[in-house]
Amino acid sequence: MKKIIPKASFLLLLALAANSAFATENGADSFALGAEGMMAGALPPPGLYLLNYYQNYHAGSFDQGPDSFHLDVNAFIPRLVWMTEHNYFGGQLGFYAAQPLVDLRLSINGMSDHNAAFGDLILGSMLGWHSGHHHWIGAIETVLATGKYDTPTAFQPVIANLGKNYNTIRPIIAYTYAPENGFDLSTKLSYSFNDENDDTHYKSGEYFAGDYSLGYKLNNHVKLAIEGYAFKQMTSDRVNGDDIGQKGQVLAVGPAIQYQDQNWSIEAKYLKETNVENRPEGHTGLLKFVWAF
Incomplete structure (x- = not known):
């Protein structure tokens, strides 16, 4: 028999890890929706790289959620990438780590909360292949429940948590086609497996996510x-x-621009969400800065 969960179950909103992304338990998750874009499937040569992401996300409604809902997230996510000189199965081996710093303001039905601290730590390893104009990446990523988390109570049902309080394993593939005519077709796809939140006994469902x-x-x-x-x-x-019976979905689209020089690049984008189910609905602005040491 399906258990009916009242709207009060949505009062807890958790923040992202690599980006603001809302799905699964109480409308929150850790996949970096929209973070990657141009040349997403092309790994750089051996070396050390610093990628800095900044995101501002605002949502003023929650599909199938509370009647009055406002969420503002500002996140800065430094990501250190080390590309080695080792090759396995013909692919170049690399590793990365990302530690989000999140400022989250949440208001639901007249109740509000605000927190600013570290989110969940992300660790990953990857292989990259190149063949002419085609580039591929295969990766495995782990999101560890290291961020600040407090269990909601009857006295404090709205908590702006910065961690999810459960771990995630995520296989990832990415692809880029970049011919000499100047076009760049790129995508990054993932599938996430979540374990149970021991404090709430809530297990978020598996999900597909992708950037394009x-x-x-x-x-x-x-x-x-x-x-x-x-x-x-x-x-x-x-x-x-x-x-x-809770399943989320969303689609987002918008313009982006990138400027690149010899050892650095910066990309800016604005994305608007649509086709939303069982999630907050909003818009996001992102900046991505890459520096090659």
């Missing part, structure tokens, strides 16, 4: 693109082992 980008190089420094992301939850959430 269609760009064009105007000159040696500037690229323009249409970018976005898609999210689709494939299995329902469970509470105490019972299927509660």
Whole structure:
């Protein structure tokens, strides 16, 4: 028998890890929706790289959630990438780590909370292949429940948590086609497996997520693109082992621009969400800065 969960179950909103992304338990998750865009499937040569992401996300409604809902997230996510000189199965080996710093303001039905601290730590390893104009990446990523988390209570049902309080394993593939005519077709796809939140006995469902980008190089420094992301939850959430029938989805699209020089680049984008189910609905602005040491 399906267990019915009242709207009060949505009062807890957790923040992202690599980006603001809302799905699964109480509308929150850790996949970096929209973070990647142009040349997402092309790994750089051996060396050390610093990627800095900044995101501002605002949502003023929650599909199938509370009547009055406002969420503002500002996140800064430094990501250190080390590309080695080792090759396995013909692919170049690399590692990365990301530690989000999150400022989250949440208001639901007249109740509000605000927190600013570290989110959940992300660790990953990857292999990259190149063949002419084609580039591929295969990766495995782990999101560890290291961020600040407090269990909601009857006295404090609204908590702006910065961690999810459960771990995630995520296989990832990415692809880029970049011919000499200046076009850049890129995508990054993932599938997430979540364990149970021991404090709430809530197990978030498995889900597919992906970023996409269609760009064009105007000159040696500037690229323009249409970018976005898609999210689709494939299995329902469970509470105490019972299927509660909650599945989220969203699609986002918007413009992007990138400027690159010899050892650095910066990309900016604005994405608007649509086709939302069982999640907050909003818009996001992102900046991505890459520096090669």
